[in-house]
Amino acid sequence: MRMFSAEVFANKPVANGVWEMRIQAPADVLAESSPGQFLHVSVGDERHVLPRPLSICRIDKGAGRIRLVYRVVGAGTAYFAKMKPGESLKAMGPCGNGFFLEVGEKALLVGGGVGIPPLLFLAEKLKEENPGAFITAVLGYRSTSFLKEEFTKACDEVFICSDDGSEGFLGNSADFLQFKLAGSSRAKGIISQETVMFSCGPREMLKRIAGFAMLQQMPCQVSVEERMACGAGVCLGCPVKVKSGDGWKNMRVCKDGPVFQAGEIIW
Ligand SMILES: Cc1cc2nc3c(=O)[nH]c(=O)nc-3n(C[C@H](O)[C@H](O)[C@H](O)COP(=O)(O)OP(=O)(O)OC[C@H]3O[C@@H](n4cnc5c(N)ncnc54)[C@H](O)[C@@H]3O)c2cc1C
Incomplete structure (x- = not known):
């Protein structure tokens, strides 16, 4: 750095x-x-x-x-x-630390709004590391989509969602996972303990994705956002609460994160 x-x-x-x-x-x-x-x-x-x-x-x-x-x-x-x-x-x-590149056979990338951009770099890197991996992206927008073509090239399957219904599924990407994908025949291929989930987006969305992953017993990494000052771990201005033993401790989003295992964060 x-x-x-x-x-x-x-x-x-x-x-x-x-x-x-x-x-x-x-x-x-x-x-x-x-x-x-x-x-x-x-x-x-x-x-x-x-x-x-x-x-x-x-x-x-x-x-x-x-x-x-x-x-x-x-x-x-x-x-x-x-x-x-x-x-x-x-x-x-x-x-920051970046995603842990768990390059399994299947990956499920779930993004919301300006949490979507880093998932493009991730999709390309996962394919580079394991060209045979099957990558699914669920991308949620407020309205008009962006980076759709790039994701279509980098992933095997892309689902678009929008808050106003102007493109794809009406609702956000957490709604899509919970109410559309989980109940469909496609779910058998994607929603499994062998699939690694990676997510980035607004905190409320990440909290739901973390809950979904826990319910489905899927490994899940989330990239969290916090307002930050120094960006280098010095000022301690961007804490996130994570589990520690029987209690909790603060970690720095800028240095220890922004990526954490979904299960370690106290939402
Ligand atoms: C690790 C990390 C990566 C990020 N990557 C992107 C990215 O790729 N694209 C992108 O558009 N944004 C990203 N953000 C958010 C972006 O940093 C903020 O939107 C930006 O700093 C706002 O600056 P501003 O001066 O325009 O707005 P400000 O005047 O500082 O704030 C305007 C509004 O945005 C809110 N806000 C500011 N910072 C954040 C934040 N970090 N999280 C949530 N709300 C915030 C404020 O509360 C306020 O309501 C990222 C944030 C983090 C922590």
């Missing part, structure tokens, strides 16, 4: 309020990055001191680029959306 300066190669909207930015990144940062890790990206104005964490969505080693996909929710992300090709930004990374 290190600080670096990156030139913006492209930056464009891909869905309502969601943008995709491609940045040139140094070769060692590209080589070190693994799925589930993030960049801590500085906002280039003096009023916003803290960098903003954005997950690595995809690595293009040939072109030397990292793709980030982000929703504009406040001043920092609004600043990113104004950046033009040729301008540069400062970032630190790759940060």
Whole structure:
């Protein structure tokens, strides 16, 4: 993990309020990055001191680029959306632990909103490690989808859900798992103890996914979001409660996470 300066190669909207930015990144940062890790990206104005964490969505080693996909929710992300090709930004990374690459025969990737981007990098990496693995993705959007084509290429099967019913299943990805997939004939192939689940999205969704995984006795990793400051494990500003013996302890989302086993988090 290190600080670096990156030139913006492209930056464009891909869905309502969601943008995709491609940045040139140094070769060692590209080589070190693994799925589930993030960049801590500085906002280039003096009023916003803290960098903003954005997950690595995809690595293009040939072109030397990292793709980030982000929703504009406040001043920092609004600043990113104004950046033009040729301008540069400062970032630190790759940060965090990333997913544990359990490369079994089957993987079930469940994403919600801007939790979807890191699962693309993961799908591509899982296929690279085990080309025979069967990868299913369940992707939940507010409305218009993004990264659908890329997931279709990287996965064997993709289910789309949307909160407003404009695409695919009406509801979020946790609803889809619980009310659609679990009751269907397809479930026998996917929902089994041999399938590893990987999930990233809003906390409420992850909590339901963790409950589902526990009920089905499926191994499940979740990437959690917490507001964070230093991004390097120093300030202890992004705690998550995890089980420890008969009690609990705090762990740091930025350094010990953002990926945890679903069963270890106290939801
Ligand atoms: C490890 C990690 C990876 C992330 N990856 C992505 C990504 O790939 N794409 C993406 O769009 N977003 C991602 N986020 C969330 C992103 O970092 C925040 O949306 C961003 O920092 C908001 O900055 P802002 O200045 O635009 O908004 P702010 O003005 O800081 O906040 C605007 C609103 O967003 C809420 N908010 C801010 N940060 C978070 C957060 N971490 N979790 C939940 N709500 C938050 C605030 O409470 C407030 O309501 C990630 C967060 C973490 C911790």
